[in-house]
Amino acid sequence: MKAKYAILCLALGLFLSVVGSLFKIMLWTGADILIISGMVLTITGVILFVYKLMSQPKIKDFLNK
Secondary structure, eight states: OOHHHHHHHHHHHHHHHHHHHHHHHTTOTTHHHHHHHHHHHHHHHHHHHHHHHHHOSOGGGTTTO
């Protein structure tokens, strides 16, 4: 797995959390689902990124792969 997939998962999770929060402020339906899915994706992205960082033998070449 490449690091860009973890970063993409993290960014998508943050985006869904922000959109879900806006839905919550506007009292629109579906806000709870967006916030929960955004948090799950954010946590998954952080875990994947930390795993990738810890499994990389050379930290200097980390983002080049």
